[in-house]
Amino acid sequence: MKNTVIAAATIAAFAAGMASAHADPVKVGMITTLSGGGASLGIDSRDGFLLAVKQSGTKDIEVIVEDDAQKPDLAVQLADKLIQSDKVDVLTGIVWSNLAMAVVPSAVAQGKLYLSTNAAPSQLAGAGCNANYYSVSYQNDNLHEAAGEYANTAGMKKVFIMAPNYPAGKDSLAGFKRFYKGEVVSEIYTELGAKDYAGEIAQIRASGADGVFFFLPGGMGISFMKQYAGAGVDVPLIGPAFSFDQNILQAVGDAALGVKNTSTWSKDLDNQANKDFVAAYQAEYNRLPSIYAAQGYDTANLLISAMAKAAVSDQAGFRTALEAANFKSVRGKFSFGPNHHPIQDIYVREVVKEGDIYTNKIVATAMTDHADAYAADCKM
Amino acid sequence: MTFALFTEQILNGLQLGVMLFLMAAGLTLIFGVMGLINLAHGSLFMVGGFVCAAVAVWSGSFWLGLAASLVASAAAGALVEIAVIRRLYDRDHLDQVLATFALVLMFSEATRFVFGSSPLYLNPPAMLSGPVMLPGGIAYPAYRLAIIVAGLLVAGGLGLLINRTRLGVRIRAGEADREMISALGIDIRTLYTIVFALGAALAGFAGALVGAIQSVEVGMGEPVLILAFVVIVIGGIGSIRGALIASVIVGVVDTMGRFLLPDLLSGMMDAASARGTGAAIASMLIYVLMALVLIVKPRGLFPAHG
Structure with a gap:
């Protein structure tokens, strides 16, 4: 008791x-x-x-x-x-x-x-x-690293890589190259906020690359994908999820269909x-x-x-x-x-159309239990 | 580097130049005739893009959107001129910059209020969506080619308007001597509204054309506005011919600089830093060009009068 x-x-x-x-x-x-x-x-x-x-x-x-x-x-x-x-x-x-x-x-x-x-x-x-x-x-760096890893598994031997000329853009290309094992045929820094990619697309067409990695967040990515589709270049694109979020895809439309992107999350x-x-x-x-x-x-x-x-x-x-x-x-x-x-885990998504809405679905896992390249330098 | 790639880049420069001309022509007319610095010109570009996107999605026709964008931006221009700009002609340039900058902020927030924060969907019409083959094995986007043609046609039309019509005579007279033309019994207020609406329509037309291959979003006009100011300074303020030539020079120099500089520099330094430095210098190139022109010809290449 x-x-x-x-x-x-x-x-x-x-x-x-x-x-x-x-x-x-x-x-x-x-x-x-x-x-x-x-x-x-x-x-x-x-x-x-x-x-x-x-x-x-x-x-x-x-x-x-x-x-x-x-x-x-x-x-x-x-x-x-x-x-x-x-x-x-x-x-x-x-x-x-x-x-x-x-x-x-x-x-x-x-x-x-x-x-x-x-x-x-x-x-x-x-x-x-x-x-x-x-x-x-x-x-x-994570999503770019995963894109590099995915380019290996997708059998891309020669890639053309492109990012805006600012710190996150440089980190992005460094992250991609940290895991990509093939040849980088050309590396281009665009102006931050640039909306016209005709010059870059002409260089992609002439480069003989079999894959293009690009990190162009927000309106830059919208402009690039629309112009890329209009130029009729058929080299496959890959990029981090930032250029493919739910709001951006509706503005890009069909031009984004089939493009692969790396993400930590997807709605499916x-x-x-x-x-x-x-x-x-x-x-x-x-x-x-x-x-x-x-x-x-x-x-x-x-x-x-x-x-x-x-x-x-x-x-x-x-x-x-x-x-x-x-x-x-x-x-x-x-x-x-x-x-x-x-x-x-970091996934590879593909842009698809569900009814009238453009969205992503997961097609592969690029990296499992992935951490980052800087943890060893951290003294807490 | 192949001949095809080089030619394609020249065409890209020309296309950028023609697009800049549509912006710069209105800007230089408004400055030349009314002596007004109009920072809100980029907002009229944005109005064109948004109206074209909204009407194209609603009606399913890009062409209807393009026509609507012309009407809407001209109307917006006329409205702004009557409500605000008219009060600024006698003020100094600092007041004009302040007031038109306020207009930029109001246009941006009003557009966000009406259309939301996400970019809008606008694609080129189906008949212009793919590449075309040019002589010499150059595949070039049909839509960009159409922009070049449309821009050159507008330039020609504008030249005829200024040099061959009664309205053109009045505009030129307004540039030369404002007091005298009103003393001659010409309604200067209506003339100013017409010139402003014409400039606005050109900006809106550019916004709609460019919106189809870039992103239609709030703030899309400001980067173009800066380039257009560079163009009118190089070309000589108030001169349509100067604006056309300077637009093409700026377009080609900018495009070819981005294309060639990183390669040129890679002879002098290692590849990675040549990429970064080349890109950085390329983005400064047109400003360097502007400074050089101003040293040699302080009033620009083709000063409008004197």
Whole structure:
């Protein structure tokens, strides 16, 4: 009898402890791109994140959303405001690597957690890693590395590679070449933001390549694919998922059909979490989710999973809870490497048309349990 | 490097030049006649692209979209002239830049409000969708060839309009002496509105043509606007002929620079850094050209008057 009482009391105390961990509210500052040419990426990141918060039913997360208009100086101002006046615990949401580099190092140095929904530049993965920084998306090089690996298996012997002339573009070509074993016949850097690729397409036609790898995010990719189709060059294309997200494909249309792209996520990934996510997202927003929405959704679920285990005021405990990554990822398998970047599978998708909608379906797995090239340099 | 590749690149340069001309012609007319610096010219380019895309998807016909884009951008131009620009002619250039920059922001957000943040779908018409074979075994996209032809026709038509019609006489007179032409009893306000709407229609036409091979998205006009300013500075402000010649020079120099510089530099440094440096220098090339022209001929190649 006495034992039972003690046991009951212990359980009650334990439950109370649990409850206090639950009841410790978390303030999230989301800085993302909601206006300008890159707005659809930020809108999807935000909508994915907020969907997960809504589904969890928790009242303990407060999200303050701010628009950085894709401007690094504005992002820095917003981060200062969120940290100093709103006193947020966690920052998240930045889409672009140059903005992330402007915000993340100072935010994590001030003891704030940063959970990346997208940008993950190499500078933050190696020697510049930080215990308070987590990339829930990938490391920037990953999709390009997978494209290099896929070019090997697809039997491409001579490839033509192309990216914009800025740091992420150079990382992209370096990432591709890290795994590609064939010959690179030509390597071209285009102007960032360029919309006319007639010159590059003429060079592809003349190069004798049997494959083209290109990294041209946003409007650049739309322009390139339309012009490539119009030029009648039939060398197969491969690129990272950024040029093939749900919003871009509708603008490209038939010109994108059959193009292979590498991604950590696809709407037809066969796991229950993903099926639920795709259905709920369509019901909530009346459109298909993109990779940015999926990453935003996973980021929120990671945060919610950590809140169930530790209070955010207990920094060490909360970090351990985040590192465990004990949530149901829409990507199926998901875990963190020692530098807080994901270890995950990377797939090859093909652009298809379903009814009137252009979308992707998975055709192969390019890499299994893939980490990144910088983890060894990270001393945490 | 083969002859075919070289010729194809020259054609690409010509196509870029012709497209720039459509933008630069309106810009230089508006500056020449009204003395107005119009930063919102890129927004009219965007209006053309969006209206063409929306009408083409709705009606299924690219040509209907193209016609609608002409009407819509001319109407938008006339409206903006009457509502805003008219008040700016007597102000200095800084006020004009401020006011037209505000217009850029308003056009961008209004377009996002109406069409959303995602890029729109617009493809060339089916009859122009593939490549055509040119003499010498050159496969060239039919649509780009059509842009070259359309641009040259517009240039010819504009030349006739300026040099052979009554409206053209008035426009030239307006460039030469604003006070005198109104003293002669010509309704200068209507003339200004017509010139502005004409420039806007040319920009909208360019936006629609280019939208079919590039992305139709908010902010698509601004990069083109910068190039068009380079063109009118090189060509001589106010001169249509100067704009045409400078457009083709800028188009060809820009395209050939991107194409040839990385290879030229690879003789001097290792391949990887030659690629990066070559691309960087190529993107500066037209600005270097502009600086050189301004040193030799400070008023541009073909100054409109004097």
